[in-house]
Amino acid sequence: MLVNYELFNMSLQNKLIVAALCNGTVIDHIPSEKLFKVVSILNLDVYKNLITIGNNLESTKIPTKGIIKISDRFLEEDETNKISLIAPNANISIIRNFIVAEKRALTLPSEIREIVLCGNPNCITNNQSVTTKFHVLHHDEELMFKCHYCEREVKGDEVKIK
Numbered sequence: 001m002l003v004n005y006e007l008f009n010m011s012l013q014n015k016l017i018v019a020a021l022c023n024g025t026v027i028d029h030i031p032s033e034k035l036f037k038v039v040s041i042l043n044l045d046v047y048k049n050l051i052t053i054g055n056n057l058e059s060t061k062i063p064t065k066g067i068i069k070i071s072d073r074f075l076e077e078d079e080t081n082k083i084s085l086i087a088p089n090a091n092i093s094i095i096r097n098f099i100v101a102e103k104r105a106l107t108l109p110s111e112i113r114e115i116v117l118c119g120n121p122n123c124i125t126n127n128q129s130v131t132t133k134f135h136v137l138h139h140d141e142e143l144m145f146k147c148h149y150c151e152r153e154v155k156g157d158e159v160k161i162k
Contacts (some may be wrong), residue, residue, distance in 0.1 A: 019052070024071040026093040027083065032056050034087045035066030041082045041161050042070075049073065061089070082115055082161055084108050086142070108136050108143075116145055119161040123150040132162075 027032040030038055035055050044051055050071035059065035074094055075083075083090060094102040112134045118125050123146070126131045133148035141158030 020098050021052075021071060021095045022098055023047075023071050024069065024073055024095055025075050026095060027068045027070075027087075028065070028091045028093070029059065029061055030066040030068070030087045030090045031062055032064040033064050035068070037086050038066075038083055038090075041086065042068075042079060044068070044070065044073075045053075047073070064120045078115065080104060080106060081109065081112065084115065085112070085115065085156065085159055085161060110136055111148075112136060112145070115162055116154075117162055118150060118152060119154055119160060120147065120150045120152045123147060123152065125149060 029036065032055050033039070035053070039045065039053065046072070047070070051071075052069040055066040056064045057067065075092065080092060083092070085108070088106055088108060090106055092104040092106065093100045094104070114131050116132055116134045118132060118134075120126070124130050133143040135145055135148060137144040137153070144153050145156065145159055146153045
């Protein structure tokens with residue numbers, strides 16, 4: 001079959017076309033520099049179903065964005081909490097039968113348990129079987145986390161996620 005490439009290209013108006021997701025989760029408006037961190041914390045490198053990842057895409061909200069489409073997977077609350085630590089302004093859409101069934105806004109809880117590791121080697125959480133617990137703080141529009149046990153503060157972009 002012959003295709004007139006010029007007509008095809010002009011009709012697309014230089015838009016990226018990605019197959020629609022039948023069932024699963026779409027994570028959109030991830031800052032480009034954070035995209036692969038989100039991929040890592042969701043363990044998508046070992047996920048066996050279809051995953052579509054786009055990065056450095058144009059955005060009206062942020063300079064460039066990333067998007068992840070995960071087929072047949074619906075995120076749990078602890079997973080969305082992890083994403084909110086990395087990309088608090090990302091959007092999550094749950095897709096069922098090709099339709100957006102639910103939109104979830106990411107919100108940071110005031111307290112985070114079992115997600116963040118304390119960077120203090122002397123902290124009890126690094127030396128005994130104690131669940132990590134951090135309080136979410138905001139200092140001059142910068143996200144900070146404070147360990148409940150040793151009170152060490154860590155900047156949001158320096159946080160280590162389990």
